[in-house]
Amino acid sequence: IQVELLEKIVGYIDSVINLLSFALTCRELCVLIIPWHIEYRWISCHPGRTDIWKMLSIKPHLAARLQHLEIHRHEDFA
Incomplete structure (x- = not known):
């Protein structure tokens, strides 16, 4: 999946806990989400x-x- 699409999907996840769970499903998501979406x-x-x-x-x-x-x-x- 293209990074732009992943960014859109990640933007719809409100809960930090759910976001972290999603990030831990694969390395590509982990690099994208942690720390750029979690910390801020x-x-x-x-x-x-x-x-x-x-x-x-x-x-x-x-x-x-x-x-x-x-x-x-x-x-x-x-």
Whole structure:
């Protein structure tokens, strides 16, 4: 299967657990999914994490994979 089609299929998988299970079915999927789809699928942080915002701004392909973003007040991490 072409990489573009695999990317589309992977994009429809919402659950990180299901995504990981799919990645572990073969080497080609593992290389495609881990870490590019796993690491940036779900982000939970406070607004002061400029390293994350910078990474997402300079690597739009990672930002495109983001499906869930939680922004917390600084007090939530104290």
